C-alpha cells in the first residue's frame with residue numbers, strides 16, 4: 001500500500017498494538033486528535049483510552065511514566081510533541097531511562113520508545129526545528145534511530161518497539177508527508193544498528209540520515225549527471241553507531257562527504273570522520289568533508305534559507321571532494 | 325477516615341503514640357505483638373547498620389553516605405502497610421523500610437561501597453534501585469502504578485522523597501498525573517526539616533507539605549513521622565484507599581534528620597545543636613521501646629539481646645559485602661545494552677589491551 005511517513009508510523013503502531021497487549025501509547029494529544037501530526041490517528045478509538053493515553057502536559061512525567069511502565073514489563077511508545085520540548089525530559093532520559101539496566105545490573109530494563117518529530121526546513125515556530133541528535137548520542141544506554149523514508153520508518157519503528165533497550169526515535173518533520181512509497185501492510189522489521197546503502201557508486205561516499213536523505217539524493221543525481229558516481233549510505237541508527245558500512249565504502253572510494261543537518265561542532269559527522277581516520281586512513285584520497293549547519297541558533301522562517309542545508313551545498317561538497 | 329479527621333489545611337497532624345508512650349487508644353491500628361516487636365527490631369537493625377555505614381565511611385571503607393538516623397519510623401510504617409507485589413520506590417534515606425521489605429543488608433552496604441551489584445536484588449521484592457536526582461523517582465513511580473493497574477494487578481506503588489523534593493518539578497508533575505489517572509499510589513514525603521542546609525521554610529510558603537495534595541485533588545495527611553503507629557495507620561489507610569480504586573494519598577512524615585545530610589556534610593554549620601537535641605528526645609526507637617515496655621512486650625534484657633543480634637547481623641552483612649568481588653572490566657560494559665553492540669565490543673577490546681603495565 002502507498003503510504004507517507006506519518007501513515008507508515010501509524011501503521012507500525014497499529015500492527016504492534018494489535019499483536020502485543022503490552023504496547024501502549026502515551027503523550028500530549030495522542031488520543032482524541034491523534035497527535036498534532038496525526039501519527040496516532042484512530043488508535044484511541046481502536047484500542048481505548050487506557051492504552052492510548054492523553055497525558056497531562058508534562059514532558060518529564062511522560063518520559064518517567066514510560067520508564068516506569070517499561071520497568072514493569074509494558075512496551076510504552078511515548079510521543080514528545082516536538083524535539084525542542086524533549087529538553088524538559090532530558091533529566092529523566094539521562095538519569096533513569098538510559099541507566100536503569102546498568103544501575104540495577106539487569107534487574108530492571110526499559111524497553112520503551114520515545115518518538116519525536118525533529119528538524120528544520122518546515123517554516124515552523126521557534127523550538128520546532130531542532131536537530132540535536134548528538135546530545136542523545138552522547139547518552140550511553142539508549143539507542144537513537146532516524147528513518148528516512150516511509151517504509152524505513154515502519155520497519156525501524158517496529159524493531160524499536162520490540163527492542164529490549166530504550167530507543168529515541170527521531171522522525172524528520174520535513175519528510176512526514178514529502179512522498180509516498182509502497183509499504184507492506186503487515187508487520188516487518190528493519191534491524192537496528194545497520195546502515196543502508198541507498199545507491200551504489202565508486203567515486204565518492206556520501207553519508208546522510210533522516211531529513212537529509214532526499215536532499216542528498218538531489219545533489220547526488222546532479223553529480224552523477226557530471227559523471228561522479230556516489231555511494232550513498234543512510235546511517236539510520238545513530239547510536240550505537242555501526243560505521244562498518246561507511247568504512248568499507250570509504251576504503252573503496254577514498255573520498256567521503258557527510259551531510260548533517262545539525263550544527264557543526266561535535267556533531268555526528270565529526271565522530272564518523274574520526275572513525276574513518278582510524279580505520280580507513282590510508283585509503284583516503286581527499287580530506288573528509290562535512291556539510292553541516294553553522295553553530296548558530298536555527299533562524300526563524302524568514303532567515304532559515306541561510307541555515308538549512310540545500311542540495312546545492314551538498315553538490316558542491318561532492319564536487320570538491322571528487323576533484324581534490 | 326484519618327485523612328478526613330486530620331485536614332492539613334486545619335493544621336491537624338496525626339499522632340497515635342507520643343514521646344512518653346501515651347497512646348491515643350481510639351487511633352491505635354491493629355498490629356499483633358510479634359509484628360510490633362519485629363518492627364522494633366527492624367528499626368534497631370537500621371540504626372546499627374546506619375551507624376556502621378557512617379563509621380566505615382570515616383575509615384575509608386565506604387563512599388559518601390546519607391544517614392537515616394531519626395527517620396526509621398517514617399519509612400518503616402509505609403513498608404509495614406505494603407502487600408506482596410506492591411512497589412517500593414525509594415530515594416536514598418529509607419533503610420528501615422527496605423529492611424522490612426526484605427532488602428538484603430549486604431547488598432545495601434555493597435551499593436554504598438560503590439558497586440552496582442548492590443542494586444541487584446530479587447525482582448519479586450519490587451524494590452527499585454536508589455534514586456539520587458531528587459524527586460525524579462516520582463515520575464517512574466507513576467509509570468509503575470499505571471502498569472500495575474493496566475495489567476489488572478492490585479498492587480500499590482509507594483514512592484518516597486524528602487521535603488526538598490517537594491520543590492522539584494517532578495514532584496508536581498507526578499502528583500498531578502497520579503491525581504488525573506487516580507492511580508493506586510502512596511506518596512511519602514519524609515519532611516526531615518532540612519534539605520542539606522536549606523530549611524523547610526525555604527522550600528515552600530505552604531503551612532504544611534501535606535496540603536499540597538489539595539491542589540492535585542488527592543488526599544493528604546501530615547503524620548508524626550517518629551510515631552510508628554501513626555505512620556503505619558496512615559499508610560495502611562492510604563494503601564486500602566488506593567487498592568480499592570480511591571486514588572493516591574500524599575503522606576507528609578514530620579520527622580528530623582538527626583545526622584548530617586551525608587558523611588560529606590557538617591550540619592553544625594547551618595543549624596543549632598539545641599534543635600537536634602530537642603529532636604533526639606523524640607527518637608522513634610526510644611519511643612517505640614517505651615511503648616513495648618509499657619505493654620509488657622519487651623524488657624531490658626530482651627532489648628539488649630536485640631541490639632546484640634542487630635550488631636551481629638550487621639557485621640555479617642559487612643563481611644559479605646567486603647568479600648564481594650570488585651566489578652571486572654566486562655561488568656562495567658555488560659549492562660549498557662541487552663546485547664553488546666560491536667562498537668562497544670571494540671572499545672572493550674581496546675581497554676583490555678591497556679590495563680596494567682607491561
Ligand SMILES: Cc1ncc(C[n+]2csc(CCOP(=O)(O)OP(=O)(O)O)c2C)c(N)n1
Pocket residue numbers: 417456457458485486487488489490514516518519520581585
Ligand atoms: C535534582 C537534584 N538536585 C540536587 C541534588 C543534590 N542534593 C542531594 S540531596 C539534596 C537535598 C535533598 O533534600 P530533601 O529532599 O529534603 O531530602 P533529604 O536529603 O533531606 O532526605 C540535594 C540538594 C540532587 N541529588 N538532585
